[in-house]
Amino acid sequence: MNILFLCTGNSCRSQMAEGWARALKPDVLTAYSAGIEKHGLNPYAVRAMQEAGVDIRGQQSQTVADIGPVEFDVVVTVCGHADENCPVFTGAPRVVHQPFDDPPRLAADLTDDEAKMAVYRRVRDEIRQYVESLPGSLDT
Structure with missing residues:
Protein backbone atom coordinates (compact mmCIF):
# COMPACT_ATOMS: atom_id res chain seq x y z
CA MET A 1 0.00 0.00 0.00
CA ASN A 2 1.40 3.39 -1.02
CA ILE A 3 0.78 5.84 1.81
CA LEU A 24 7.58 -0.72 11.60
CA LYS A 25 5.63 -1.67 8.47
CA PRO A 26 8.07 -2.11 5.55
CA ASP A 27 6.31 -5.27 4.38
CA VAL A 28 2.86 -3.62 4.33
CA LEU A 29 3.38 0.10 3.62
CA THR A 30 5.44 1.99 1.09
CA ALA A 31 5.68 5.26 2.94
CA TYR A 32 6.25 8.78 1.69
CA SER A 33 5.94 12.18 3.30
CA ALA A 34 5.44 15.62 1.85
CA GLY A 35 4.27 19.08 2.73
CA ILE A 36 2.27 21.87 1.24
CA GLU A 37 5.62 23.70 1.47
CA LYS A 38 9.22 22.62 2.22
CA HIS A 39 10.60 23.72 5.58
CA GLY A 40 13.58 21.35 5.94
CA LEU A 41 14.00 18.60 8.51
CA ASN A 42 13.40 19.74 12.06
CA PRO A 43 16.48 18.87 14.17
CA TYR A 44 14.39 18.12 17.25
CA ALA A 45 12.28 15.66 15.25
CA VAL A 46 15.43 14.00 13.95
CA ARG A 47 16.80 13.76 17.49
CA ALA A 48 13.54 12.40 18.94
CA MET A 49 13.38 9.70 16.28
CA GLN A 50 17.05 8.78 16.76
CA GLU A 51 16.37 8.30 20.48
CA ALA A 52 13.70 5.77 19.49
CA GLY A 53 16.08 3.96 17.14
CA VAL A 54 14.77 5.39 13.84
CA ASP A 55 17.13 7.44 11.69
CA ILE A 56 15.29 9.93 9.47
CA ARG A 57 18.35 12.00 8.57
CA GLY A 58 18.27 10.61 5.02
CA GLN A 59 14.72 11.81 4.41
CA GLN A 60 14.18 15.13 2.64
CA SER A 61 11.64 17.87 3.09
CA GLN A 62 9.59 17.88 -0.10
CA THR A 63 6.30 18.77 -1.67
CA VAL A 64 4.00 16.28 -3.37
CA ALA A 65 5.30 17.47 -6.75
CA ASP A 66 8.84 16.51 -5.69
CA ILE A 67 7.85 12.88 -5.14
CA GLY A 68 7.05 12.21 -8.76
CA PRO A 69 4.40 10.08 -10.39
CA VAL A 70 3.31 7.88 -7.48
CA GLU A 71 -0.29 6.80 -7.15
CA PHE A 72 -1.17 6.76 -3.47
CA ASP A 73 -3.70 4.39 -1.99
CA VAL A 74 -4.18 6.66 1.00
CA VAL A 75 -3.12 10.16 2.03
CA VAL A 76 -2.99 10.85 5.76
CA THR A 77 -3.02 14.52 6.69
CA VAL A 78 -1.32 14.91 10.05
CA CYS A 79 -2.18 18.58 10.67
CA GLY A 80 -5.19 20.83 10.22
CA HIS A 81 -3.55 23.12 7.67
CA ALA A 82 -2.71 20.21 5.37
CA ASP A 83 -6.23 18.85 5.75
CA GLU A 84 -7.74 22.20 4.78
CA ASN A 85 -5.28 22.70 1.90
CA CYS A 86 -4.89 19.13 0.69
CA PRO A 87 -3.96 19.05 -2.99
CA VAL A 88 -5.92 17.05 -5.54
CA PHE A 89 -4.29 13.72 -6.32
CA THR A 90 -4.45 11.58 -9.43
CA GLY A 91 -5.94 8.18 -8.89
CA ALA A 92 -8.34 9.57 -6.25
CA PRO A 93 -6.72 8.08 -3.15
CA ARG A 94 -8.58 7.93 0.09
CA VAL A 95 -7.77 10.94 2.29
CA VAL A 96 -7.76 10.44 6.06
CA HIS A 97 -7.30 13.24 8.57
CA GLN A 98 -5.29 12.19 11.64
CA PRO A 99 -4.13 15.38 13.36
CA PHE A 100 -1.25 15.49 15.81
CA ASP A 101 -0.10 18.43 17.92
CA ASP A 102 2.55 20.64 16.30
CA PRO A 103 5.77 20.21 18.34
CA PRO A 104 7.55 23.31 16.96
CA ARG A 105 4.57 25.48 17.89
CA LEU A 106 4.20 23.91 21.34
CA ALA A 107 7.93 24.18 22.07
CA ALA A 108 8.40 27.69 20.65
CA ASP A 109 8.19 29.47 24.01
CA SER A 137 -7.28 1.43 11.39
CA LEU A 138 -7.96 2.85 7.93
CA ASP A 139 -10.99 0.58 7.69
CA THR A 140 -12.76 2.17 10.67
Missing part, protein backbone atom coordinates in the same frame (compact mmCIF):
# COMPACT_ATOMS: atom_id res chain seq x y z
CA LEU A 4 1.55 9.55 1.94
CA PHE A 5 1.82 11.45 5.21
CA LEU A 6 1.08 15.11 4.49
CA CYS A 7 1.61 18.18 6.66
CA THR A 8 2.33 21.86 6.16
CA GLY A 9 6.11 21.99 5.93
CA ASN A 10 7.19 18.33 5.82
CA SER A 11 9.64 19.03 8.61
CA CYS A 12 8.36 17.18 11.67
CA ARG A 13 5.11 15.19 11.99
CA SER A 14 4.93 13.80 8.47
CA GLN A 15 8.65 13.01 8.59
CA MET A 16 8.22 11.10 11.85
CA ALA A 17 5.24 9.21 10.40
CA GLU A 18 7.23 8.23 7.32
CA GLY A 19 10.12 7.10 9.50
CA TRP A 20 7.87 4.99 11.71
CA ALA A 21 6.11 3.44 8.72
CA ARG A 22 9.41 2.50 7.11
CA ALA A 23 10.72 1.06 10.38
CA LEU A 110 10.14 26.86 25.94
CA THR A 111 13.72 27.77 26.77
CA ASP A 112 14.82 24.47 28.30
CA ASP A 113 16.08 21.97 25.73
CA GLU A 114 14.80 19.01 27.74
CA ALA A 115 11.32 20.56 27.97
CA LYS A 116 11.31 21.01 24.18
CA MET A 117 12.38 17.40 23.68
CA ALA A 118 9.57 16.21 25.94
CA VAL A 119 7.05 17.75 23.53
CA TYR A 120 8.69 16.09 20.52
CA ARG A 121 8.89 12.73 22.31
CA ARG A 122 5.19 12.80 23.21
CA VAL A 123 4.11 13.51 19.64
CA ARG A 124 6.65 10.99 18.29
CA ASP A 125 5.12 8.31 20.50
CA GLU A 126 1.56 9.25 19.50
CA ILE A 127 2.53 8.99 15.83
CA ARG A 128 4.14 5.61 16.48
CA GLN A 129 0.91 4.31 18.03
CA TYR A 130 -1.03 5.47 15.00
CA VAL A 131 1.39 3.92 12.51
CA GLU A 132 1.35 0.65 14.47
CA SER A 133 -2.43 0.53 13.86
CA LEU A 134 -2.01 0.77 10.07
CA PRO A 135 -3.37 -0.33 7.72
CA GLY A 136 -6.18 -1.85 9.81
